[in-house]
Amino acid sequence: MRAPAAQRQRGEAARVADSGFSQQLRRYYGWYTGTFLVLVVLLAVGEQFGLSSRAIGHVFLFATIAIYATIGVVSRTADVAEYYVAGRRVPAVFNGMATAADWMSAASFIGLAGTLYFSGFQGLAFVTGWTGGYVLVALLLAPYLRKFGQYTIPDFLGARYEGNIARLVGLAATILASFVYVVAQIYGVGLIASRFVGVEFEIGLFVGLAGILVCSFLGGMRAVTWTQVAQYIILIIAYLAPVVLLSWKVTGVPVPQIAYGTVLQKISEKENQLLSDPVESDVRNQYRYRALAYEQKIADLPTSMDAERHALGERVKQLRIEDASAREVAMAERDMRDLPRTEAEAKVRWEAARLDALDHARAPPRHAEAHPGATPEESQAARRNFLALMFVLMVGTAALPHVLMRYYTTPGVSEARRSVMWSLVFISLLYVTAPAYAVFAKWEVYSNLVGSSIAFLPDWVASWGKVGLVSVEDINGDGLLQLAELTLNTDVIVLATPEIAGLPYVISGLVAAGGLAAALSTADGLLLTISNALSHDLYFKIINPRATTQRRLVISKSQLLLVAAIAAWVASLRPDNILFMVGLAFSIAAASFFPALVLGIFWKRANKWGAVSGMLAGLAITLYYVSKTHPFFHGSMANAWFDIDPISAGVFGVPLGFVVTIVISLITPPPSVEVQALVDFVRYPSLTETPDR
Known part of the structure; x- marks a missing residue:
């Protein structure tokens, strides 16, 4: 059936407005990118004329936080749709950039190259798992959730599974996964601030937290979206710059993604010598x-x-x-x-x-x-862990609430699909570079640090030693540094690479700004996910459905402050390395949400009791396995099933969630006709779709 003329006219007017809005955004962010590059060049020139490293660090930290805060203030809003889903008018390209920034947390920016440095081939599970997950997002979830509309993932669970029981379970899982994830981001903020500004870890942590809150407190998803676009630009420039310079220095080719193969061969020769x-x-x-x-x-x-x-x-x-x-x-x-x-x-x-x-x-x-x-x-155990981790990261990517929420912000279903594609493009810029980062950093350590005199080690060893990320022990007393006597934390590789390679300090400051942008962007999205879930799904949908718009926003903002304060306190305890905490969040999200979301979209027979039982069973077995095997609880990795590491605990929770959901759904009454009609509505988007307003 053809759409009515009035509907077609409204759709055409909306498309014209969106086109003009997109062009305006391109102009603004073009000027922003150029201005930032000029700032980097000016600081590089200033360094040559004697500008201190401390001053450079302060400029990068406070200038970038000031930019994000300004965007947050300018984007403030009291409109519910703007606060929760940015008015559903974010163009696909910019939503892709915001999603990439939301996604590429401190774990990706700081931890991924470090993991590849230490584990080599095994670390590629992170690259393939995280990028492959977006294929699942595009095929199985993003367009259907956008067609459903509303604001949060518990919203979908409550509507699809008929009531507040599924909504509450989804709410609890959302808070748990997002909280574990956000603690890792705030920890990364404290780490960066303490090293590059020279303040105590705890003080740096709360300085960064202030930047997070300014972005998300006033404008919600609207402010967070436009801030994340700005943060993506900074983080990708910061990630690429040092490794491009290092590639040029070592190989003469400024394209590290294709040049690091020759250096990898040299590393293999060096490994033979060391072994x-x-x-x-x-x-x-x-x-x-x-x-x-x-x-x-x-x-x-x-x-x-x-x-x-x-x-x-x-x-x-x-x-x-x-x-x-x-x-x-x-x-x-x-x-x-x-x-x-x-x-x-x-x-x-x-x-x-x-x-x-x-x-x-x-x-x-x-x-x-x-x-x-x-x-x-x-x-064989290494092979199983590689496959298990890759599976958990793929499925977890397709189930993270703060990522899926981003596809509620696009004008329509087709834009949601394109947004996933752009997300993958922008994310891949970092992920195809991380292996090169690890190889070049390892070559610098193996060739220039190992074997040198312990009495004359580079300054960066002492600098990073003060924050507990580098340590040296001359166990054999020969005065020389052997490889086994050097301890590098996973999180130090990216942050210290410019210093390891002897690059100008302005590059170190740029990397710090990029790491800060990665941590802040993800922390913004996660805190907003938690506060929105509490204010919208718990307070508005369950406790007080008659709450006014103003009251809902007040509740959301107060919850944002409370959750941020608790997360900062937990991060100040320095619980674990960033990458493990993020991996645990993926396991929790995968086991809790993936079966319920996929079956909810593609299987009409899935019902309330099946979904609730499946989510609880998947989450319970995942948390049980972590508590059973993680060294934090036992001092060593004990009682592991099939030698699977605790970071991949979700590999047991996801299949159990599917089995329990299917079995319980089949032995209990089917969902109502209205819910089955909702599944049809979500599954088959209208060909005459017009952007939502």
């Missing part, structure tokens, strides 16, 4: 002996703890008798104070030290070796 070096072997053996000593001390508890205390006490006495230096005495006294006070505390601390020693005792995996392992069983 056959008798000094390196001796260092690894000494760490192995240390691990055995800790194992014996744990076995001899509590006697070993008393013996340790007695030995340190005697050492302090002896140093005083020998009139040793005040520094030696103070160090011995500190060692005494730091001794575990209880048997349980000793067991946890010594087990952690044992595992750390074992990590140093192992030869690092070859960068280009697929599924490395000392035995066939270890290789």
